[in-house]
Amino acid sequence: MKINLLILFTLSIFRFSFSETTVLRMIGPEDIGNAWHTIIEQFEKQNPDIKIKYISGPWSTDERQNMYIRSFLGKEPVEIVYMDVTWTAKFAENGWLVPLDKWFTKDLEKEFIQSAVDAGRYKGKIYRIPVRADVGVLYYRKDIVKNPPRTWEEFEEICSKIPENMYCLSFQGMQYEGLVCNFFEYFWGAGGTFFKNGKLNLNSQATVEALKFMKNLIDKGYSPKSVITFQEQHSLNFFMEGKSVFMRNWPYAWNILNKENSKLKGKVGISPVLHKNGFESHGTLGGWGLGIAKGVKNLEAAWKFIEFATSENSQRILHFRRGAVPSRKNLFFDEKILEESPHYKELYKILLNAKPRPVHPEYPKISDTLQKHISAVLVGIETPKEATEIIYKTIDGILKGEKENYLKRIFYDYTLWRTSINTVYFTIISVPIEFLLGLAISLLINLKIKGRNLARLGVLIPWALPTAVMAMSWQWMFNNPFGVINDVLIKIGILNQPFDWLSSPEGAMFAAIFADVWKTTPFVVIILLSGLQSIPKELLESISIDGAKGFTKFWNVTFPLLLPFVRVALIFRLIHAAGIFDLIWVLTKGGPADSTKTIAIYIYDLAFRYDEIGYAIFLTIIFLIILVLLTIFIIRITTLKYEKIK
Amino acid sequence: MKKFLIYSGIFAVVFYCLLPFIWTVITAFKPPDEVFSLPVKYLPSKLSFENFENVFYKRPFFTYIKNSLIVSFGGTLLTILLAAIISFKLRYMPVSKALSIQKWLLIGAIIPPTVLVIPIFLIIKELNLVNNYLGLILSYTFLNLPFGIWMLYAAFMKIPKELDEAALIDGFKKSGILFKIILPLSKPGLSVATILTFIFCWNEFLIALTLMPDETKYTVPVGISMLSGVSVYEIPWGEINAAVTITVLPIIVIIAIFQKWIIEGLTSGGVKG
Numbered sequence: 001m002k003i004n005l006l007i008l009f010t011l012s013i014f015r016f017s018f019s020e021t022t023v024l025r026m027i028g029p030e031d032i033g034n035a036w037h038t039i040i041e042q043f044e045k046q047n048p049d050i051k052i053k054y055i056s057g058p059w060s061t062d063e064r065q066n067m068y069i070r071s072f073l074g075k076e077p078v079e080i081v082y083m084d085v086t087w088t089a090k091f092a093e094n095g096w097l098v099p100l101d102k103w104f105t106k107d108l109e110k111e112f113i114q115s116a117v118d119a120g121r122y123k124g125k126i127y128r129i130p131v132r133a134d135v136g137v138l139y140y141r142k143d144i145v146k147n148p149p150r151t152w153e154e155f156e157e158i159c160s161k162i163p164e165n166m167y168c169l170s171f172q173g174m175q176y177e178g179l180v181c182n183f184f185e186y187f188w189g190a191g192g193t194f195f196k197n198g199k200l201n202l203n204s205q206a207t208v209e210a211l212k213f214m215k216n217l218i219d220k221g222y223s224p225k226s227v228i229t230f231q232e233q234h235s236l237n238f239f240m241e242g243k244s245v246f247m248r249n250w251p252y253a254w255n256i257l258n259k260e261n262s263k264l265k266g267k268v269g270i271s272p273v274l275h276k277n278g279f280e281s282h283g284t285l286g287g288w289g290l291g292i293a294k295g296v297k298n299l300e301a302a303w304k305f306i307e308f309a310t311s312e313n314s315q316r317i318l319h320f321r322r323g324a325v326p327s328r329k330n331l332f333f334d335e336k337i338l339e340e341s342p343h344y345k346e347l348y349k350i351l352l353n354a355k356p357r358p359v360h361p362e363y364p365k366i367s368d369t370l371q372k373h374i375s376a377v378l379v380g381i382e383t384p385k386e387a388t389e390i391i392y393k394t395i396d397g398i399l400k401g402e403k404e405n406y407l408k409r410i411f412y413d414y415t416l417w418r419t420s421i422n423t424v425y426f427t428i429i430s431v432p433i434e435f436l437l438g439l440a441i442s443l444l445i446n447l448k449i450k451g452r453n454l455a456r457l458g459v460l461i462p463w464a465l466p467t468a469v470m471a472m473s474w475q476w477m478f479n480n481p482f483g484v485i486n487d488v489l490i491k492i493g494i495l496n497q498p499f500d501w502l503s504s505p506e507g508a509m510f511a512a513i514f515a516d517v518w519k520t521t522p523f524v525v526i527i528l529l530s531g532l533q534s535i536p537k538e539l540l541e542s543i544s545i546d547g548a549k550g551f552t553k554f555w556n557v558t559f560p561l562l563l564p565f566v567r568v569a570l571i572f573r574l575i576h577a578a579g580i581f582d583l584i585w586v587l588t589k590g591g592p593a594d595s596t597k598t599i600a601i602y603i604y605d606l607a608f609r610y611d612e613i614g615y616a617i618f619l620t621i622i623f624l625i626i627l628v629l630l631t632i633f634i635i636r637i638t639t640l641k642y643e644k645i646k
Numbered sequence: 647m648k649k650f651l652i653y654s655g656i657f658a659v660v661f662y663c664l665l666p667f668i669w670t671v672i673t674a675f676k677p678p679d680e681v682f683s684l685p686v687k688y689l690p691s692k693l694s695f696e697n698f699e700n701v702f703y704k705r706p707f708f709t710y711i712k713n714s715l716i717v718s719f720g721g722t723l724l725t726i727l728l729a730a731i732i733s734f735k736l737r738y739m740p741v742s743k744a745l746s747i748q749k750w751l752l753i754g755a756i757i758p759p760t761v762l763v764i765p766i767f768l769i770i771k772e773l774n775l776v777n778n779y780l781g782l783i784l785s786y787t788f789l790n791l792p793f794g795i796w797m798l799y800a801a802f803m804k805i806p807k808e809l810d811e812a813a814l815i816d817g818f819k820k821s822g823i824l825f826k827i828i829l830p831l832s833k834p835g836l837s838v839a840t841i842l843t844f845i846f847c848w849n850e851f852l853i854a855l856t857l858m859p860d861e862t863k864y865t866v867p868v869g870i871s872m873l874s875g876v877s878v879y880e881i882p883w884g885e886i887n888a889a890v891t892i893t894v895l896p897i898i899v900i901i902a903i904f905q906k907w908i909i910e911g912l913t914s915g916g917v918k919g
Contacts, residue, residue, distance in 0.1 A: 027861075055861050058872045070859030074776030444655050451656060457905045458660035461667070464901050466849035468867040469893050472886055473666040476673065482883070484669055487686040522663065526912055572756060579758030582851045586871045600760035607764050608856065616764055624761050631756075 022298040025053045026080035033321035039314045050301045072096045077293035085119040086363050092122040093361030098292040099125040103303050116327045119356045120289050127291050129310045130327035134286030135354040136185050137270045139247040148271035155274050159222050162245050168222035170235040170244040175375035175591045180367050181284040183374050186210035188282040189275030194358045203392035211377050211384035228378050229503045255323035270343050272350050285354040362398050369394045375593040406618040419602040427577040430513045438524025446532045463522035471586035474515040505595035508588045512596050524569045531565030567638040575627050673887040681884040697888035710869035716779050718847040721786030725843050729794030734824045737802050755792035759852050767856050777860045786847045801835025838911030866893050
């Protein structure tokens with residue numbers, strides 16, 4: 001009896017200590033160089049009762065932010081928030097983060113680079129401790145250019161003299177956050193400030209000039225046209241292959257450029273980003289930091305990890321393993337680090353001059369607006385002046401808080417109108433094509449011939465395959481330069497040179513419609529086929545005897561009998577085309593410059609990216625009403641005709 | 647001549663329908679470095695399985711498949727079970743009333759998922775079922791139930807009602823009649839409904855994306871789509887095409903095997919887009 005009790009007692013102790021283990025999760029990009037795993041291993045050795053789970057998320061920062069937001073909304077927050085500078089304000093404003101002032105003392109703060117710390121502060125409280133700092137810099141080829149340009153003017157002068165087979169500048173021109181970072185550097189470099197006397201100052205000359213300069217880079221051939229598809233990695237590849245003299249990028253590129261097998265080893269220098277004559281250079285401050293999600297039970301454990309991960313030791317690991325720039329001042333004077341990265345001297349100066357992007361809870365929307373219109377300028381849809389005006393108006397509206405009245409908001413919601421037009425355009429082009437093609441195919445495979453079963457199987461397949469997955473297939477086929485579609489079109493002489501399907505507005509819309517026709521025509525075929533089979537054969541035969549032939553027979557007999565099926569097919573197709581999401585979301589993400597963004601994607605973004613679920617529901621209801629009206633309208637017109645013929 | 651035209655027409659249709667799939671398979675079997683070769687190679691120089699290995703080795707593709715299987719089987723099972731019970735109830739109603747109920751159900755089924763995703767998310771969140779298989783299974787059941795009822799009702803109505811009466815006299819309970827007599831007798835309709843519901847669940851993207859934000863809970867379509875979103879050189883196209891092939895091939899096989907039933911089932915019952 002006693003022994004039994006003893007066993008029970010020890011068991012309960014064990015159980016107690018097992019359940020004491022705290023598991024903390026964090027989301028980051030793929031752990032290159034195993035840096036994070038090393039840090040976590042060391043930490044877990046010191047703290048055996050805490051387990052850290054590093055979730056390897058997608059490369060895209062936006063996508064990882066969405067993962068965090070969805071986890072906050074879903075009541076199961078990911079405990080350790082590994083965040084970009086721009087997320088802090090929004091996350092803090094929504095009450096998703098725990099303030100860290102209790103632990104982050106003034107003495108501790110002094111050890112970090114001030115601007116990197118400040119980026120984690122919102123309304124006087126600290127929410128994010130910097131792990132790594134980042135700043136936009138200009139890389140140049142030391143073997144081609146002796147003195148790097150400081151100003152726009154010097155830059156243009158050098159660019160007119162570079163080797164002929166090279167471009168001048170490689171930068172990030174795709175519609176995403178990186179584009180905004182590039183833009184702000186030109187904007188600040190032309191004397192721009194986001195706010196002036198507490199008022200939005202984006203309608204200043206600096207915006208127009210920054211946009212003009214960026215557009216010029218492409219127009220004058222300083223940068224390749226394909227720069228509008230570049231993110232960091234792509235612009236780095238371009239530079240590494242020796243195709244450009246300069247590159248705007250982040251410090252991480254240094255290590256890659258100076259690797260053993262790199263063609264550019266030892267040939268690259270860094271300097272501050274460009275500015276306009278008479279102004280100052282400011283690189284965009286980037287970097288990552290750690291915070292704690294609200295709702296975490298074991299706060300002490302979470303802070304322990306943050307303290308450990310932001311320590312000199314961990315930052316050194318991050319530096320050596322994946323080229324992360326430290327956020328602690330000391331490390332910039334660390335001999336070992338300087339020996340390996342002599343450029344840190346220059347980098348430190350650049351960092352002290354770095355500017356953060358506007359710290360505002362609505363930053364995601366501000367950035368989105370900027371991305372769209374900068375992209376629109378680069379692609380040539382908007383002039384710098386037009387874009388400046390729209391940017392100012394949209395962002396001013398965002399800042400003034402459009403939360404007042406949804407009904408009012410509809411009328412100045414520029415994105416809503418844009419996406420509505422896209423949706424209508426997509427629907428009225430794709431549905432008639434699908435319908436006519438579907439009708440032709442169904443008539444063809446309704447013929448009594450050998451092999452029609454095979455044809456029917458073929459037709460079933462696109463209908464049965466997953467849209468989102470096949471959208472990847474189409475994205476691959478429309479790829480430039482590796483896609484098969486460009487290759488075929490050039491071979492048969494329709495195109496002279498590869499066309500950028502997915503990164504030009506017309507091309508992207510065409511690709512979306514083309515893929516949708518492929519995917520949904522079979523649906524029309526299936527419905528119409530069942531209609532054709534419901535028509536009694538005797539009827540058709542007797543009419544043939546009466547002398548009706550070909551088209552007359554089809555128009556006067558077959559088609560009217562088919563009308564109920566036509567109606568079903570049309571209603572389904574119209575409604576689903578108007579609500580299209582999967583295909584475009586995967587194929588183009590709504591880009592470039594929002595040219596393929598549909599209402600459904602916009603509403604989804606509102607709900608799950610901008611946390612505006614109220615407005616999203618309001619728009620959903622209006623959308624639903626429109627769909628119902630549309631359905632009634634179709635039923636009316638198809639029924640009327642049917643009765644007339646009767 | 648006319649025959650030639652017809653056959654070339656049919657060939658064109660089949661080729662067009664299979665085109666993306668064919669190209670994906672070709673790409674998937676290329677050695678990884680040939681995927682990005684210029685000019686584009688139309689056939690792999692040798693058959694390589696490296697892309698397939700990478701999909702499983704480098705990415706948590708097994709987890710995605712496991713998740714997809716769980717929610718698809720769960721969703722299908724629950725949908726078919728509920729649809730069978732409801733259709734069985736409808737069977738005893740006057741046909742006109744049963745049809746008008748179904749009409750309303752079908753109108754509900756026309757509403758695109760994009761309109762439903764926000765309410766579904768809010769409900770599932772309230773139930774604390776985000777990142778939980780059950781949340782997705784319940785949503786799939788809700789979305790596919792009208793279709794399931796439509797198909798099963800049509801199948802059940804082909805069985806004469808006298809059979810039920812005879813079974814009642816033989817001492818069967820009502821549930822016994824449904825599971826031991828009606829369901830076995832409506833095998834073709836039941837299989838088509840099951841197969842198609844399974845395919846709908848397997849293919850679904852939007853709801854899975856929203857209700858399962860945790861990477862360890864991604865279904866296959868979400869997992870594959872998350873590989874994109876980065877610029878041209880970063881996208882692992884070889885692996886993506888391998889993943890697409892693995893996802894899509896079972897569906898094509900199933901469709902090929904059950905082709906005749908599916909076409910019959912679809913053309914006599916309802917169709918979902």
